[in-house]
Amino acid sequence: MTEKDEVKIHDVRLGRDVLNDLNKWLDDQKITRKNIYVIADSNTARDCYPILEAVIGTDAKLITVEPVESSKSLEVVGQLVFKLSYQMADRDSLIINLGGGMITDLGGFVASVYMRGLRFVHIPTSLLGMADASVGGKTGINVLGIKNLIGTFDFPQEVFIHSPFLKTLPDEEWINGLAEVIKHAIIGSAELWEFLDKANIGTRISDDQKDSIMKLMPEIIRVKSDIVKEDVFDHGKRMALNFGHTLGHAIETAGNNGNTPISHGRAVAAGMICELYISEQMAGLDSAIRKKIENIITNIYGTWPNVERFKEHILFNIHNDKKRRQDKIMMSLLRNIGEPIVNVEVPMYQIMASVDYYTTL
Numbered sequence: 142m143t144e145k146d147e148v149k150i151h152d153v154r155l156g157r158d159v160l161n162d163l164n165k166w167l168d169d170q171k172i173t174r175k176n177i178y179v180i181a182d183s184n185t186a187r188d189c190y191p192i193l194e195a196v197i198g199t200d201a202k203l204i205t206v207e208p209v210e211s212s213k214s215l216e217v218v219g220q221l222v223f224k225l226s227y228q229m230a231d232r233d234s235l236i237i238n239l240g241g242g243m244i245t246d247l248g249g250f251v252a253s254v255y256m257r258g259l260r261f262v263h264i265p266t267s268l269l270g271m272a273d274a275s276v277g278g279k280t281g282i283n284v285l286g287i288k289n290l291i292g293t294f295d296f297p298q299e300v301f302i303h304s305p306f307l308k309t310l311p312d313e314e315w316i317n318g319l320a321e322v323i324k325h326a327i328i329g330s331a332e333l334w335e336f337l338d339k340a341n342i343g344t345r346i347s348d349d350q351k352d353s354i355m356k357l358m359p360e361i362i363r364v365k366s367d368i369v370k371e372d373v374f375d376h377g378k379r380m381a382l383n384f385g386h387t388l389g390h391a392i393e394t395a396g397n398n399g400n401t402p403i404s405h406g407r408a409v410a411a412g413m414i415c416e417l418y419i420s421e422q423m424a425g426l427d428s429a430i431r432k433k434i435e436n437i438i439t440n441i442y443g444t445w446p447n448v449e450r451f452k453e454h455i456l457f458n459i460h461n462d463k464k465r466r467q468d469k470i471m472m473s474l475l476r477n478i479g480e481p482i483v484n485v486e487v488p489m490y491q492i493m494a495s496v497d498y499y500t501t502l
């Protein structure tokens with residue numbers, strides 16, 4: 142953690158004065174404000190855009206989508222392309238994605254394909270957006286009921302993290318974003334792990350805990366950006382970031398398709414519990430450490446009551462996972478705190494056993 146007001150970490154800027162930094166960056170890049178298109182959802186348009194507008198002026202054009210995961214669709218991509226084209230966006234335009242991970246995934250995708258690619262910057266406004274989705278250059282939309290089935294690798298010019306945006310973030314979204322912070326702690330940060338181990342976070346995050354999380358943001362981002370720098374295109378080390386996500390995505394998709402939506406973070410929390418179980422069976426994770434992490438997760442998230450009901454659906458989704466190679470289910474597991482291992486072939490019976498274990502909690 143830095144004492145400075147402002148730091149720049151791997152093209153991610155954060156600090157109290159970051160929006161003024163954005164303004165200066167726009168001047169440096171000679172981007173006229175009327176050539177800026179801000180993509181937001183209706184919540185971030187209401188709560189965050191006025192703050193951005195007060196800094197960059199009123200000439201930018203705001204395009205708003207519904208604040209739901211289902212906005213990450215081909216249909217909405219088509220609508221955004223239409224609006225950009227209608228409002229004369231061209232290769233010199235800049236797209237600013239102002240929102241949580243849904244907006245950075247969707248807006249990043251549109252920016253990467255519209256006219257074969259426009260410059261874009263992310264201004265993440267949710268904890269999950271700041272801690273994870275805006276870092277690492279992945280865009281994505283959901284197709285055929287499968288999460289992120291279509292997407293691109295495309296890096297924003299810059300990421301500007303303005304922590305005061307979090308003031309309007311609902312408590313449930315703090316909980317949602319915390320799952321990725323937990324993941325970063327267990328795969329790659331002694332400092333974050335120490336915080337989690339001591340913080341005793343329950344079903345609601347206190348204001349002091351929120352402050353601590355914000356202070357740890359540079360470290361949270363470092364874990365991901367260090368891994369991404371070594372393996373941008375996800376062939377090796379980057380897969381460590383998938384810890385909890387094979388089961389997590391399968392659970393999230395089952396919930397969304399079964400009209401019982403579960404947030405990304407809650408699904409990843411459940412997925413981590415299953416994958417910790419598999420890690421103990423297959424990667425030698427110490428049972429006491431597994432239980433300790435599991436307790437931290439269940440103290441915050443409890444357990445998702447629908448896993449039993451959606452079991453078949455969850456297992457079906459695992460078969461469709463992007464991390465599948467031919468018929469093999471490949472996973473990232475945990476050998477110890479800070480020691481993830483990637484590309485482990487996990488037999489289906491272990492996955493089923495982990496889901497069964499989850500339903501006993």
Ligand SMILES: NC(=O)c1ccc[n+]([C@@H]2O[C@H](COP(=O)([O-])OP(=O)(O)OC[C@H]3O[C@@H](n4cnc5c(N)ncnc54)[C@H](O)[C@@H]3O)[C@@H](O)[C@H]2O)c1
Pocket residue numbers: 182183184185188189208209210213240241242243244246266267268269270273274275276277278279280281289306307308309310311314317318405406
């Ligand atoms: N590309 C990646 O590397 C990556 C990584 C992790 C997650 N993701 C994606 O991120 C998405 C989830 O992101 P999310 O959890 O941020 O969800 P989200 O973007 O849907 O935001 C959650 C809710 O919080 C609201 N919100 C956001 N910021 C706010 C603010 N400052 N004030 C008030 N309300 C605010 C939004 O309007 C929304 O209702 C998923 O689609 C997931 O696939 C992508």
